[in-house]
Amino acid sequence: MSDLLERLRGRGWxxxxxxxxxxxxLDGDHVHLxxxxxxxxxxxxxxxxxxxxxxxxxxxxVTLGEVIEVATDGRAxxxxxxxxxxxxxxxxxxxxxxxxxxxxxxxxxxxxDTERFGFVISNVEVTYxxxxxxxxxxx
Amino acid sequence: MSDLLERLRGRGWxxxxxxxxxxxxLDGDHVHLxxxxxxxxxxxxxxxxxxxxxxxxxxxxVTLGEVIEVATDGRAxxxxxxxxxxxxxxxxxxxxxxxxxxxxxxxxxxxxDTERFGFVISNVEVTYxxxxxxxxxxx
DNA sequence: CCCTACAATAGACATTGTCTAAGTCAAGTG
DNA sequence: CACTTGACTTAGACAATGTCTATTGTAGGG
Numbered sequence: 001m002s003d004l005l006e007r008l009r010g011r012g013w014x015x016x017x018x019x020x021x022x023x024x025x026l027d028g029d030h031v032h033l034x035x036x037x038x039x040x041x042x043x044x045x046x047x048x049x050x051x052x053x054x055x056x057x058x059x060x061x062v063t064l065g066e067v068i069e070v071a072t073d074g075r076a077x078x079x080x081x082x083x084x085x086x087x088x089x090x091x092x093x094x095x096x097x098x099x100x101x102x103x104x105x106x107x108x109x110x111x112x113d114t115e116r117f118g119f120v121i122s123n124v125e126v127t128y129x130x131x132x133x134x135x136x137x138x139x
Numbered sequence: 140m141s142d143l144l145e146r147l148r149g150r151g152w153x154x155x156x157x158x159x160x161x162x163x164x165l166d167g168d169h170v171h172l173x174x175x176x177x178x179x180x181x182x183x184x185x186x187x188x189x190x191x192x193x194x195x196x197x198x199x200x201v202t203l204g205e206v207i208e209v210a211t212d213g214r215a216x217x218x219x220x221x222x223x224x225x226x227x228x229x230x231x232x233x234x235x236x237x238x239x240x241x242x243x244x245x246x247x248x249x250x251x252d253t254e255r256f257g258f259v260i261s262n263v264e265v266t267y268x269x270x271x272x273x274x275x276x277x278x
Numbered sequence: 279c280c281c282t283a284c285a286a287t288a289g290a291c292a293t294t295g296t297c298t299a300a301g302t303c304a305a306g307t308g
Numbered sequence: 309c310a311c312t313t314g315a316c317t318t319a320g321a322c323a324a325t326g327t328c329t330a331t332t333g334t335a336g337g338g
Contacts, residue, residue, distance in 0.1 A: 014335065016285065036325075050287050055326065057285095071213035075295090076325060090250075090258055099256055103249040110242040111229075111267060117238055118272035119229055125266045128250060133257035153304065155316065175294075189318050194295065214326095215294060 003027065004081045007066050021046045022057045026067065026081050032089075032098045034076035072098060072127055088125070092132035101128065142166065143220050146205050160185045161196045165206065165220050171228075171237045173215035211237060211266055227264070231271035240267065 004027040009015060025041045026033065033041075039054040058079050061067035068080045072091045082100060088107075090099040107124040130136075143166040148154060164180045165172065172180070178193040197218050200206035207219045211230045221239060227246075229238040246263045269275075 014284065016335070018286065034325085048287080050289095052288080052327085053286050069213065071210050074208065074210035074213070074216045077213040090254075090256065090260070092258065093261075099258075101250060101254045101256075103246070103254065104251060105249050107242075107246065107249070107265060108267075110244050110246070111240060112243060115229075115240045115242065117229065117240075118275075119231065119238075119267070119269045120275045121229070121267050121269035122232075123268050125268065126246060127264045127266075128247075128258070128260050129262050129264065130258045130260035136257075136259045153315065155304070157317070173294085187318085189320095191296085191319080192317055195316085 004061075004066060008061065008064065011064060011066075013060075013064070017046055018042075018049050018053050019057050021049065022054060023061070026058075026061075026079060029082065030098075030100055031082075032070060032072070032078040032080050034078055036076065038079065070098075070125070088128065090128045090130070092135055093129050094131055094135040097132045097135075143200075143205060147200070147203070150203060152199075152203075156185055157181075157188050157192050158196050160188065161193060162200070165197075165200075165218060168221065169237070169239055170221075171209060171211075171217040171219050173217055175215065177218065209237075209264070227267065229267045229269070231274055232268050233270055233274040236271045236274075 005020065005023040008019070008023060013019070021042045022038060025038055025045075035055055035058055036051075038058065039049070039051055042049050042054060058067065062069050062079070066081070066083055068083050070078045070080050070089060072078060072089060073096070078098070080100075087100045087102050090101045091097070103126065107126055108121065111121070144159065144162040147158070147162060152158070160181045161177060164177055164184075174190075174194055174197055177197065178188070178190055181188050181193060197206065201208050201218070205220070205222050207222050209217045209219050209228060211217060211228055212235070217237070219239075226239045226241050229240045230236070242265065246265055247260065250260070
């Protein structure tokens with residue numbers, strides 16, 4: 001089930017205990033951990049892993065395109081291993097819950113040439129904000 | 140031309156030299172300054188203004204709905220005084236340039252009920268990423 | 279089994295943002 | 309126009325997140 005690890009291995013990534021643990025911690029669906037959360041979980045399996053290594057490893061996975069960096073709240077960046085199916089995010093402004101969602105249509109197509117100002121656009125990030133069912137009723 | 144200041148005054152906002160300077164610095168089109176940039180510019184007009192006041196003032200303007208907080212890069216938040224015309228942002232990943240853009244259609248309408256998972260959605264933030272004309276040719 | 283280049287480490291440092299206690303002031307009241 | 313009061317501002321400590329460096333460790337090829 002460790003797809004992420006397999007993909008990384010297949011790219012000639014030098015494997016170490018630290019990298020394996022980071023990849024395992026981050027693998028799965030609807031995973032959107034911050035670097036510190038990844039570190040906290042990694043430490044339970046490999047107590048001597050350092051923060052710097054977690055940051056470096058996450059950065060490399062992003063560069064390789066196997067993990068996506070998401071800025072949902074202007075605070076800590078979050079890391080999403082679901083890099084191979086285009087999707088967007090739904091965020092609860094109260095408790096911070098995050099869901100992957102798949103809007104209809106291509107958001108890129110909605111931006112006419114006249115509104116591109118000569119930019120070469122490579123991707124679009126859409127964040128839907130609101131309240132999750134639980135927070136909406138407790139509000 | 141200080142529309143922002145007028146709008147704030149009209150809401151019974153207690154006026155001080157500091158608040159006036161922050162509002163003036165932030166006013167205009169295609170303005171997307173970080174809190175520290177606002178502070179740097181404010182200091183040239185009012186040398187004793189503190190960082191805390193800039194943060195407080197920006198936060199209040201956001202609460203009043205007269206300024207929008209934008210998280211374009213996972214680093215510092217940016218503040219956009221163009222709060223009364225819905226728009227999205229186009230960001231250059233190399234030099235950080237930001238443009239306001241107006242996509243066709245309503246991004247909210249693209250998210251079917253089955254993809255809302257019971258969330259009450261209040262707004263959508265769309266960030267188009269790419270390279271600006273100048274960075275695209277120098278790349 | 280040994281090299282060697284690449285990876286990991288601890289901890290200092292940088293950036294961005296928040297909080298507190300004390301001083302200051304805008305604006306309504308008399 | 310002085311007084312008063314509650315809201316505003318300040319400096320600086322603190323917190324959270326991220327980056328960098330010099331040193332030590334190790335994966336994987338020969």
